[in-house]
Amino acid sequence: MLTFTIRRLLLAIPTLLFISLVIFLLLELAPGDPMSEVPLTVPPEVKQKMREALGADQPMFFRYMLWLKQFFVIEPLHILGAITGYDLAGDAQRIISWQSRSPVADIIAQRIPQTLTVIGAAYLIGVLIALPIGIYSAYRQYSWFDQLGTFISMIGFSVPTFFTGVLLIVIFSVKLGWFPSIYDTTLRVTDWASFGKQVKQMVLPVSVLALYNAAQISRYMRSSMLDNLGQDYVRTARSVGMTERVVVLRDVLRNSMIPVVTVIALGIPTIFGGAIITEQVFKVNGLGQLLISAIHGNDLPMVQTLTFIFAILIVLFNLIADILYGILDPRIRYD
Amino acid sequence: MTETAASPAALKPPRSQWRDVWDQFRTHKGALLGLIVLVSLVLFVTIGPFFRDAPDLTIAQQIKLRNKPPSWEFPFGTDQLGRDMLLRMMEGGKVSISVGLVAMLISITLGSTVGVLAGYFKRLDGPLMRMTDLFLALPLLPLLLVMVMLFREKLAGALGPEAGTFLLIVSAIGVTSWMQAARIVRGEVLALKEREFVLAARSIGTPPRRVILRHVLPNVMSPIMVAATLGIASAIITESALSFLGLGFPPDFPTWGRLLYDGVEQMQLFPARVIWPGLAISLTVLSVNYIGDGLRDALDPRIRGR
Numbered sequence: 001m002l003t004f005t006i007r008r009l010l011l012a013i014p015t016l017l018f019i020s021l022v023i024f025l026l027l028e029l030a031p032g033d034p035m036s037e038v039p040l041t042v043p044p045e046v047k048q049k050m051r052e053a054l055g056a057d058q059p060m061f062f063r064y065m066l067w068l069k070q071f072f073v074i075e076p077l078h079i080l081g082a083i084t085g086y087d088l089a090g091d092a093q094r095i096i097s098w099q100s101r102s103p104v105a106d107i108i109a110q111r112i113p114q115t116l117t118v119i120g121a122a123y124l125i126g127v128l129i130a131l132p133i134g135i136y137s138a139y140r141q142y143s144w145f146d147q148l149g150t151f152i153s154m155i156g157f158s159v160p161t162f163f164t165g166v167l168l169i170v171i172f173s174v175k176l177g178w179f180p181s182i183y184d185t186t187l188r189v190t191d192w193a194s195f196g197k198q199v200k201q202m203v204l205p206v207s208v209l210a211l212y213n214a215a216q217i218s219r220y221m222r223s224s225m226l227d228n229l230g231q232d233y234v235r236t237a238r239s240v241g242m243t244e245r246v247v248v249l250r251d252v253l254r255n256s257m258i259p260v261v262t263v264i265a266l267g268i269p270t271i272f273g274g275a276i277i278t279e280q281v282f283k284v285n286g287l288g289q290l291l292i293s294a295i296h297g298n299d300l301p302m303v304q305t306l307t308f309i310f311a312i313l314i315v316l317f318n319l320i321a322d323i324l325y326g327i328l329d330p331r332i333r334y335d
Numbered sequence: 336m337t338e339t340a341a342s343p344a345a346l347k348p349p350r351s352q353w354r355d356v357w358d359q360f361r362t363h364k365g366a367l368l369g370l371i372v373l374v375s376l377v378l379f380v381t382i383g384p385f386f387r388d389a390p391d392l393t394i395a396q397q398i399k400l401r402n403k404p405p406s407w408e409f410p411f412g413t414d415q416l417g418r419d420m421l422l423r424m425m426e427g428g429k430v431s432i433s434v435g436l437v438a439m440l441i442s443i444t445l446g447s448t449v450g451v452l453a454g455y456f457k458r459l460d461g462p463l464m465r466m467t468d469l470f471l472a473l474p475l476l477p478l479l480l481v482m483v484m485l486f487r488e489k490l491a492g493a494l495g496p497e498a499g500t501f502l503l504i505v506s507a508i509g510v511t512s513w514m515q516a517a518r519i520v521r522g523e524v525l526a527l528k529e530r531e532f533v534l535a536a537r538s539i540g541t542p543p544r545r546v547i548l549r550h551v552l553p554n555v556m557s558p559i560m561v562a563a564t565l566g567i568a569s570a571i572i573t574e575s576a577l578s579f580l581g582l583g584f585p586p587d588f589p590t591w592g593r594l595l596y597d598g599v600e601q602m603q604l605f606p607a608r609v610i611w612p613g614l615a616i617s618l619t620v621l622s623v624n625y626i627g628d629g630l631r632d633a634l635d636p637r638i639r640g641r
Contacts, residue, residue, distance in 0.1 A: 015469060019473060022473070026485065029485055158568070162575070162576060162579045163595065163617055166595070166599060170602060170609065170610070175606075277576055280579075292480070295481065296484075296581070311473060314472050
């Protein structure tokens with residue numbers, strides 16, 4: 001197991017390097033210019049100096065290496081320095097956003113809490129809804145509950161989140177006026193009243209994403225339960241007189257959770273990507289919204305860094321899913 | 336016993352495979368309903384515009400018609416520039432559905448080619464599958480957005496705004512969605528390669544190209560067809576998502592996603608403007624997904640005929 005983990009970790013390095021190269025080369029072809037936001041009154045020779053200071057006049061290979069160094073050495077040192085209080089990185093050049101001229105990592109750090117609160121809550125609630133639905137629909141296969149569950153989950157992954165979001169806004173904030181349609185990130189939770197406000201503004205985005213996630217995970221849960229319910233060991237357990245409760249909730253559920261846990265782990269990074277749309281609908285200023293505004297503003301360092309962070313998350317959670325599979329299922333031996 | 340069973344009178348006329356598939360498909364109620372809905376939507380967007388011509392108005396007349404509520408003349412009302420919403424829905428649907436179809440064709444072609452090559456030629460298996468894994472590790476939606484941002488203006492300049500954007504979006508979706516099909520096809524081909532008929536074909540010296548085209552491809556058609564159906568749905572959703580984020584087609588070139596995006600700004604006053612395009616996208620995707628579900632059952636010989 002340990003050797004497998006180490007081997008996979010080592011394999012992740014070329015994968016990430018390849019992805020970073022793809023992202024870098026894609027952005028290399030961009031027509032955008034870092035000086036496009038600078039006023040026209042700035043003389044060309046000053047612009048040239050600014051370009052040199054940003055390192056934008058170097059050959060491509062050097063800029064790629066510089067970006068890698070900034071991303072993997074300088075930025076982590078800064079984060080470490082901010083945590084421990086020591087100045088580890090010195091005054092080395094950080095990755096600077098072309099839009100706001102402040103370090104990309106700082107802006108991302110400001111945005112992460114919003115994304116984590118909304119998206120994290122949505123994913124958690126989605127999983128918590130999906131598991132019981134999946135278990136019960138499999139146990140009572142083809143019952144009305146199962147049919148309804150199938151139908152709702154079909155709707156859940158056919159109806160795009162930008163439509164469910166807009167529909168919920170039309171119904172619950174335009175017509176009924178129950179919930180705000182815009183997520184207010186300046187709200188600080190200090191007492192019960194502001195906590196209530198926070199919950200209220202989270203209801204709509206969270207339910208949109210939770211429905212979408214629950215639809216997918218409940219399907220996996222159901223089919224995994226169905227696979228296990230037909231196994232011989234279930235008949236054996238029943239025949240020795242165990243109660244249904246014990247058979248289903250202890251034996252079958254435990255075995256069916258193995259693939260579902262990996263699916264849940266694999267879904268976490270796609271949540272960050274899928275949340276781009278939901279954040280846009282409800283104006284949550286999280287990572288997804290940051291990416292969109294960076295794309296519209298031609299802010300290449302920001303786009304590059306964010307896309308690469310998403311890629312790292314995907315690779316990382318793929319790794320976690322593989323390792324979890326090996327730990328949970330003793331039949332799987334990687335060595 | 337066998338004699339009588341084989342006598343010509345007792346034999347039913349031979350049934351074609353597709354007839355069987357259709358009979359099984361018909362038993363799946365959701366799939367049948369999905370097919371009906373999809374066909375009527377396709378008819379709505381293809382034949383509909385012939386019955387509704389855009390009236391030839393001056394700008395002053397056009398502006399007077401803006402923001403009309405639904406009426407006999409304009410069943411869906413008009414938008415903020417006085418354009419007929421029903422006609423825009425038809426035109427938008429035509430673009431959305433054709434984007435779905437073309438993007439699916441690209442991704443299926445890419446996916447089956449990679450899958451067949453990886454499954455059939457052992458030497459190519461490793462590199463091709465590593466490449467598939469790498470593509471799966473890419474953050475697709477952000478990359479799609481970046482691709483559209485970078486190449487939209489260049490292609491629009493070279494091919495005109497409509498053709499350029501269409502080509503860009505279709506190929507971007509195709510290039511980022513072939514991986515699932517490739518994996519499925521590879522698995523099927525790996526199993527097929529060991530079967531006797533393929534072995535027989537190879538042992539009489541059939542060149543690999545012919546073995547693939549004559550023996551392997553027809554036998555992996557069913558998973559390819561299912562993947563293709565589901566591919567249409569996801570391509571339509573991706574295109575609408577891009578348009579919704581403002582990175583799809585130009586404003587004067589309606590698609591359902593673009594109409595939804597334009598409608599969001601006036602959602603408070605005219606909620607119907609977001610509901611119709613959203614409903615159209617959802618209905619199309621839902622029916623395509625049900626058709627895919629039914630097709631999967633119908634094409635599976637183990638389920639068929641039970």
